[in-house]
Every structure is written in C-alpha cells, then in structure tokens.
Amino acid sequence: MLLRLSALVAGTGALVAAPLLLAQAPAPKKDVAKVWTDVCASCHGPTMAGAQAPSMLDDVWVSGNGDDASLAAAIKNGRVATGMPAFGGLLSDEEIRAMVVYIRETAGKAKAAGAGYAAPAANVVVQSQKHAFKLETVVEGVTAPWGLDFLPDGRMLITEKGGALRLADAKGVLAPEPVQGVPAVWSKGQGGLLDVAVHPGYAKNGWIYLSYSDPGENDSAMTVVVRAKLKGNALTDLQTLFKAPAATYRTGNVHFGTRFVFDGKGHVYFSIGERGQQLDAQDVTRPNGKVHRINEDGSIPKDNPFVDKADAIKSIWSYGHRNPQGLAMHPTTGALYDVEHGPRGGDELNLVEKGKNYGWPVITYGMNYNGTPMTDKTAAPGMEQPLTYWVPSIAVSSIGFYTGTKFPGWKGNLILGSLAAQELRRLEMTDAGITQEVLFKNVGRLRDVVMGPDGAIYIAFNQPDRIARLVPAPASGTAAAANQPK
Ligand code: HEC
Ligand SMILES: [Ca+2]
Known part of the structure; x- marks a missing residue:
C-alpha cells in the first residue's frame, strides 16, 4: 500500500509542476468518480451495473465497436435520440478521457472480482490451460525479498529491500548471516537494496551485479549499479559501474526501478524510474525515467544513442518511462521488453528500442490517483505505443521469458508477476496479438519472477515474504481452476 499512497503524493505534486498541463485547462479538473456519482449514476446505476440506462460492466456496447474512442464520443456528443445526453459542455476532453479510464477500471475490477482464479495454497495442484502445476x-x-538469482552451484542470492544480501543453499536453507560488504542503501518507501544478477559468465569471472537506492545530499537518492565478487560470506573487489551526478539525485521515495538484463554481447541493461518527477522522464540530461545500457565493466558503449548529445547522460538507451521494474530479453530474437507501472490505470508492456521515447508523462492510458485526468492524449508523434496496457493497473513488477523444459507448452512465453493484483500471468505474443492467462492470484505480492536453472519458475513473494517455485504436477481431477484468458 506504500506504493499507492506515495505515488498519489508524487502524482499530484508533479502535476502542479507541469505548466504545459496547467495551461491547457485553467479550471480545476473534475474527479471523474464524483462526476459519475453526481451525474451519471442516476441513469447507469451507482456501481455502473445499469439502471434505466445500460450497464458498463457487461462488455456489450451500443456505440461504435465499444473501443475507447467510441465511448468518448458517446459521452461528448451524447446519443440524444436514445436518451444519452451530451456532456461535451460539462466535461473537457481530458475529463472525458479520464472517465473512459474510470469506466474500464470499474469494469475490470468487477470482472476480476467475479472470476474464479486459482489461489493455490502450498502444494495444491492447479490445472491451467496447458499445464498442471503446484x-x-x-x-x-x-524479509521483503526484492531480487533473486542463482549461482552456478544452485545457491540463491536474495536481496532484501532493507539492505541485506542473503545466501540460500540449493535446498533453500538460508545462511543465518547476511553477506558482508554490501554498500549502505537508502531504504525508504520504494527505495532500498534492489536487484541482484549473476553474470552469465560467472564461472569464469565471478561477477555479481547489484542495484540500490544510493543516499545523496539533503535526503535525495538515485539508483546506483555496482558489481563485486563473493569470497566466503563477503563481497570483495567492489566496483561502481553507474552513478549519476549528485546534482541529478531526487528527493521523494518512489520510482527507483530496476532490473538487470545481460545481452550476451558485453552489455548490461537496467532501468530507473522517474523518481516521481514526471517531466524528468522526457529529459535526457537526467538519469531517471530511462532504460540504460552500459558495457559490463561500466564504460559507455560507443553506439549508445545519446553519446554525441551535449549534457546527455551517455548511458541512456531509451526514455519517457515511468517506473520500469521488469526487463527481459527474448531468448532468440534478442528484443528487449520492459513492463512499467502506470499511474492509476495504464501499466505498460513495451518493446524497448534504441533512442526511442515511450511517452511518459505526455501520453498515457492512465489517470491521476485522485481520479482527475492526467491528459487526454494516448498517442503523439515521435512517441512509442505500448504493446499492451492494463486498466485497471495490476502493478506489473517483473518479467522473464520461459526457457526451461519443465513446462514445454510455455516455451518462449513471457511470464509476468504483479504486486497489487497479486497475479502470475502468462503472455503469448504472436503476430496476431497478445493473449494472457492468469495462472494464479491472491497468494501474496509478486516482486520478482526468475527462471530457475532447473526449469522451475521462482518467485520472490512479499506479504507473506518467501521464495516459492512453480513446478509441474501430474494433472489431477481435483481443484481445477477456472483460469480464463483475458
Ligand atoms: C438521462 C440518463 C443518462 C445519464 C444522466 C447518462 N447517461 Fe449515458 N447513456 C444513457 C442511455 C439511455 C444510453 C444508451 C444509449 C443508446 O442505447 O444508444 C447511454 C449510453 C452511454 C454510453 C455508451 C454505452 C455503449 O453501450 O456504447 C456511455 C459511455 C455513457 N452513456 C456514459 C455516460 C456517462 C459517463 C455519464 C455521466 C457523465 C452518463 N452516461 C450519463 C443515459 C444516460
Ligand atoms: Ca508509455
């Protein structure tokens, strides 16, 4: 819940700081939930389930094909002949856009509440579309595990947000003492010790990569990347690979990112959230709201997109990101994907490409946490569209491509974990589009999702805190879950 509350503060604060948005709409923006109650509920019902006017929850639409533009047009222009008044005089385009988000959000929540997803207790067999698992x-x-990775001998390295790096043996038995020599971290709100990644060539070079919120002056902080070697129970040979100039550190305790991806060609990618400073995401002289790419030793690749731009942070690979906490590279195509938290509504999956702008905060499919509009713009020239987005937000946290052999039907699928919605999803991406299956729900917040060396899917859960794994189970007639594609 910390995430939601602090993001609310950051969202409204940054809106006031954005003169562009203010200039467009000098009148205070309306909370669309209140507009619904005051104006729309009398006909469509307080819960949107319908009264004398139709339901918004049943996926049956009379205007156009029921897409966002058709709903917006119905609200703006009305359907006067059939009893729907025009609201273009009462609501601005931005407010109408927020109303559409609110309708989608309410419908999505109603659908999720009614669906019978599996909430598997430990060791209960779940029959999903393609595989039975437990x-x-x-x-x-x-305590509050954040990142997870495996050493070649099967031991697990686990970061705890509070600042401890833990080691567990291949059977899952935790070493009582944390690993020594971890840098001091700024553990507040969403900040702390973040991701851990074992270099794919660890057997030869011994490098372990860590990211964390680094304390700066006047209670500011920014995400930093280091690497070190493990000797016994201590880190040695610590090297700082990415540390932004002190003047770019930001106060506030939200949106640090981050995940690591090695491309196998000598580069490492990582993401940093916009630190609650929305417009920083569009500014390449700032490190926040970006995906970065460095050489494995921290030097800057010569073919990075902004190396020749004066004042730019040279490690930037792409920009216009809000808070990317999931990053994954496709095992055969090498394409890079991120998932990032949207505001209220508008979580995104993006194909991340060199030098491109992913739009935040100029375009988004979400709205402010208090129900007021961010913007009515979901697209703009020079800005990339997400591959898919989620309204309501599920709080996308971590992604990985399934490459193991334990679940052959899932090979090449993107496995996605979420915090608020507490879901593990399986995405099949084809030329025809993306289909999604909720594998399970409601057994804790999924912080990190990692493909284990044994072909099982490992998950770092918060609340309750633990590491668990998804393993195949013989299909059984019992406890079949009504999992549905979305
Ligand atoms: C006086 C009653 C009334 C009020 C007030 C009203 N609506 Fe409607 N609305 C209707 C009716 C009736 C329809 C169905 C029109 C049709 O069948 O063509 C409708 C249709 C719609 C549709 C299109 C639904 C579809 O199936 O495509 C949307 C969206 C909508 N209303 C949103 C709103 C919003 C938002 C408000 C408040 C700002 C609102 N309505 C207020 C009566 C109302
Ligand atoms: Ca975007």
Whole structure:
C-alpha cells in the first residue's frame, strides 16, 4: 500500500509542476468518480451495473465497436435520440478521457472480482490451460525479498529491500548471516537494496551485479549499479559501474526501478524510474525515467544513442518511462521488453528500442490517483505505443521469458508477476496479438519472477515474504481452476 499512497503524493505534486498541463485547462479538473456519482449514476446505476440506462460492466456496447474512442464520443456528443445526453459542455476532453479510464477500471475490477482464479495454497495442484502445476515454498525467513538469482552451484542470492544480501543453499536453507560488504542503501518507501544478477559468465569471472537506492545530499537518492565478487560470506573487489551526478539525485521515495538484463554481447541493461518527477522522464540530461545500457565493466558503449548529445547522460538507451521494474530479453530474437507501472490505470508492456521515447508523462492510458485526468492524449508523434496496457493497473513488477523444459507448452512465453493484483500471468505474443492467462492470484505480492536453472519458475513473494517455485504436477481431477484468458 506504500506504493499507492506515495505515488498519489508524487502524482499530484508533479502535476502542479507541469505548466504545459496547467495551461491547457485553467479550471480545476473534475474527479471523474464524483462526476459519475453526481451525474451519471442516476441513469447507469451507482456501481455502473445499469439502471434505466445500460450497464458498463457487461462488455456489450451500443456505440461504435465499444473501443475507447467510441465511448468518448458517446459521452461528448451524447446519443440524444436514445436518451444519452451530451456532456461535451460539462466535461473537457481530458475529463472525458479520464472517465473512459474510470469506466474500464470499474469494469475490470468487477470482472476480476467475479472470476474464479486459482489461489493455490502450498502444494495444491492447479490445472491451467496447458499445464498442471503446484506452488512450493523454497525459502522462508527472508524479509521483503526484492531480487533473486542463482549461482552456478544452485545457491540463491536474495536481496532484501532493507539492505541485506542473503545466501540460500540449493535446498533453500538460508545462511543465518547476511553477506558482508554490501554498500549502505537508502531504504525508504520504494527505495532500498534492489536487484541482484549473476553474470552469465560467472564461472569464469565471478561477477555479481547489484542495484540500490544510493543516499545523496539533503535526503535525495538515485539508483546506483555496482558489481563485486563473493569470497566466503563477503563481497570483495567492489566496483561502481553507474552513478549519476549528485546534482541529478531526487528527493521523494518512489520510482527507483530496476532490473538487470545481460545481452550476451558485453552489455548490461537496467532501468530507473522517474523518481516521481514526471517531466524528468522526457529529459535526457537526467538519469531517471530511462532504460540504460552500459558495457559490463561500466564504460559507455560507443553506439549508445545519446553519446554525441551535449549534457546527455551517455548511458541512456531509451526514455519517457515511468517506473520500469521488469526487463527481459527474448531468448532468440534478442528484443528487449520492459513492463512499467502506470499511474492509476495504464501499466505498460513495451518493446524497448534504441533512442526511442515511450511517452511518459505526455501520453498515457492512465489517470491521476485522485481520479482527475492526467491528459487526454494516448498517442503523439515521435512517441512509442505500448504493446499492451492494463486498466485497471495490476502493478506489473517483473518479467522473464520461459526457457526451461519443465513446462514445454510455455516455451518462449513471457511470464509476468504483479504486486497489487497479486497475479502470475502468462503472455503469448504472436503476430496476431497478445493473449494472457492468469495462472494464479491472491497468494501474496509478486516482486520478482526468475527462471530457475532447473526449469522451475521462482518467485520472490512479499506479504507473506518467501521464495516459492512453480513446478509441474501430474494433472489431477481435483481443484481445477477456472483460469480464463483475458
Ligand atoms: C438521462 C440518463 C443518462 C445519464 C444522466 C447518462 N447517461 Fe449515458 N447513456 C444513457 C442511455 C439511455 C444510453 C444508451 C444509449 C443508446 O442505447 O444508444 C447511454 C449510453 C452511454 C454510453 C455508451 C454505452 C455503449 O453501450 O456504447 C456511455 C459511455 C455513457 N452513456 C456514459 C455516460 C456517462 C459517463 C455519464 C455521466 C457523465 C452518463 N452516461 C450519463 C443515459 C444516460
Ligand atoms: Ca508509455
């Protein structure tokens, strides 16, 4: 819940700081939930379930094909002949856009509440579309685990947000003492010790990569990347690979990102959230709201997109990101994907490409946390569209491509974890589009999702805190879950 509350503060604060948005709409923006109650509920019902006017929850639409533009047009121009008044005089285009988001959000929540997704207790067999599986607890005794990776001998490295790096043996038994030599982290709100990644060539070079919120002056902080080697129970040979200039650090305790991806060609990618400073995401002289790319030793690749731009942060690979906490590279095409938290509504999956602008905060499919509009713009020239987006937000946290052999039907699928919605989803991406299956729901917040060396899917859960893994189970007639594609 910390995420929601602090993001509310950041969202409204940054709106006031954005003169562009203010200039467009000098009148105070309306809370569309209140407009619904005051104006729309009398005909469509207080819960949107319909009264003398139709329901918004049943996926049956009379205007156009029921897409966002058709709904917006119905609200703006009305359908006067059939009893829907025109609201273009009462509501601005931005407010109408927020109303459409609010309708989608309410319908999405109603659908989720009514659906019978599996909430598997430990070791209960779930029959999903393609495989039966069960969820086994592997490591207990961790506190707010954030990142997870494997050493070649099967041991697990686990970051705890509070600042400790923990080691567990291949059976999941946690070493009582945290690993020594981890840098001091700024552990507040969403900040702390973040991701851990074992270099794919660890057996030869011994490098372990860590990211964390680094304390700056006057209670500011920014995401930093280091690498080190593990000797016994301590980190040695610590090297700082990415540290932005002190003047770019930001106060506030939201949106640090981050995940690591190695491309196997000598580069490492990582993401940093916009730190609650929305417009920074569009500014390449700032490190926040970006995906970065460095050489594995921290030097800047010569073919990075902004190396020749004066004042730019040279490690920037792409910009206009809000808070990307999931990053993954396709195992055969090498394409890079991120998932990022939207505001209220508008979580995104993006194909991340060199030098491109992913639009935040100029375009978004979400609205402000208080129900007021961010903007009516969901697209703009020179800005990339997400591959898909989620309204309501599910709070997308981590992604990985399934490459193991334990679940052959899932090979090449994108596995996605979420915090607020507490879901594990499986996405099939084809030329025809993206289909999604909710594999399970409601057994804790999924912070990190990692493909284990044994072909199982490992998940770092918060609340309750633990590491668990998804393993195949013989299909059984019992406890079949009504999992539905979305
Ligand atoms: C006086 C009653 C009334 C009020 C007030 C009203 N609506 Fe409607 N609305 C209707 C009726 C009736 C329809 C169905 C029109 C049709 O069948 O062509 C409708 C249709 C719609 C549609 C199109 C639905 C579809 O199936 O395509 C949307 C969207 C909508 N209303 C939103 C709103 C919003 C938002 C408000 C408040 C700002 C609102 N309505 C207020 C009566 C009302
Ligand atoms: Ca975007």
